[in-house]
Structures are given as structure tokens and as C-alpha cells.
Amino acid sequence: MERAGAAPALFIMGGAPLLHPESQVFEGMLSGWRDQQLARNLSKGTIEDRLSAVQRFQRFTNERPWTWRPADVEEYTSHLRCDGRERSHSTIRGYHGHVRLFLEYVSDPRYEWTAVSERLFGTHPSQVFFEWNTAVHVSEYEGRPGRRALTQGGAPAVLRLRRRPGRRCSHVGPQGLVASDAGRDRDEGHLRVGTASP
CATH class of the missing domain: 1.10.150 (DNA polymerase; domain 1)
Incomplete structure (x- = not known):
């Protein structure tokens, strides 16, 4: 064959x-x-x-x-x-x-x-x-910064915060929704994330 x-x-x-x-x-x-x-x-x-x-x-x-x-x-x-x-x-x-x-x-x-x-x-x-x-892979992410995915620790943090009620979001940033007051969750030190208003 x-x-x-x-x-x-x-x-x-x-x-x-x-x-x-x-x-x-x-x-x-x-x-x-x-x-x-x-x-x-x-x-x-x-x-x-x-x-x-x-x-x-x-x-x-x-x-x-x-x-x-x-x-x-x-x-x-x-x-x-x-x-x-x-x-x-x-x-x-x-x-x-x-x-x-x-x-x-x-x-x-x-x-x-x-x-x-x-x-x-x-x-x-x-x-x-x-x-x-030949060209070598020089970093974890080579694309434009605005298209960068979340860091390894960032994705689980966003998922945890998404389960809780968040503040209203003012805009969508390069890595997702951003809280209107850009405040930090004092307990975990993470940016609070919520859903945008229609």
C-alpha cells in the first residue's frame, strides 16, 4: 500500500x-x-x-x-x-x-x-x-497589548468575581469589563467586574 x-x-x-x-x-x-x-x-x-x-x-x-x-x-x-x-x-x-x-x-x-x-x-x-x-518565540504573548489575554492568575480571579454582584461598568477595556469606580475589592485585592448596562 x-x-x-x-x-x-x-x-x-x-x-x-x-x-x-x-x-x-x-x-x-x-x-x-x-x-x-x-x-x-x-x-x-x-x-x-x-x-x-x-x-x-x-x-x-x-x-x-x-x-x-x-x-x-x-x-x-x-x-x-x-x-x-x-x-x-x-x-x-x-x-x-x-x-x-x-x-x-x-x-x-x-x-x-x-x-x-x-x-x-x-x-x-x-x-x-x-x-x-529563524525567529524565535520571545515572550508568552507577542500580539498588541490591547489584545492580550488575561494572565494565568487573572482568569480565575475574574471568574470568582463574576459570581458576585459587581458595580456597574463604565466601559469595556482591553482585558474585559471595568468597574465604573475602578475600585479594588479590599478583601482580595482584585478589580471588581460586573456586567455592562444595556
Whole structure:
């Protein structure tokens, strides 16, 4: 039984010559990765985002996965940070993660893309995304402060206070409802929270 995402027999056996081997093998890799992710029951949106990130990286390098180098990652990251578009740290880290996953797939011998690449190109894909050349996760929360979730201790405190009658709320702040007098509960040292008036 053939493994979902495995290289097609045409590429493995090499019966008929390929007209455009570099393009055909790269497209086969993308198609195989799509199949492998579908077999894992990932959403189509996730799969398309990942494939787009790989295609974007390939267009930037103008190379195929079996010739990608760690220096390509650094140049790509510099391009993403300096091309005039504001990208968040987490967006760049996401792009890195998507291409890293693709390289894990094509360099896994179970899918036979390494054997295909060796036979046709004399080399094979390998991982070029490492901790030292990619964006790392630097804090618990990287988004805009106004969108930050409650702290670990904050959520239980809000739930406890919600069970008690609270003061009228004057507005909704970045972390939820704020009491009109912004007073503190003297017993527990927590901000009182109530429901907003209609």
C-alpha cells in the first residue's frame, strides 16, 4: 500500500524521461505534502497557508528545495523585515515554521523524495531552518497589548468575581469589563467586574 504523500512511481522508477524535471519534482513534492496533510485531517485553509509559504520562499530564492541553504533563510528573513510591509514577529515565525515542516517532509526517507532527488539531481533536500537562523518565540504573548489575554492568575480571579454582584461598568477595556469606580475589592485585592448596562 502506498503511503499518502509518497513520491509517485514515475519519479522513483525513472521509466520515462521528464520534460522539466526540476519543476515537475517540486510540484510533485508540493502535491505529496498536500496529500500527506489531508491524510492527517488538517484543514484546507491550514494546508493552503503552508503551501503558499513554501512557494513564496521558493520564488524568493529562485532555487529548488534540494539546493536551499541556511543563508537563503537569512536573506529571506531580511527581505521580509525590510520590504516596506509591517510584518509581526509571529508572522515571520509562522513562515519559517511552514517551510521547516515542508523540509521535514521532503527529507524524510519514508516519502522517498530524497531518493528521487539523489537520482535526478545528485543531491537531496535537507533542513536549513535552525534555531540560530529563524525567529524565535520571545515572550508568552507577542500580539498588541490591547489584545492580550488575561494572565494565568487573572482568569480565575475574574471568574470568582463574576459570581458576585459587581458595580456597574463604565466601559469595556482591553482585558474585559471595568468597574465604573475602578475600585479594588479590599478583601482580595482584585478589580471588581460586573456586567455592562444595556
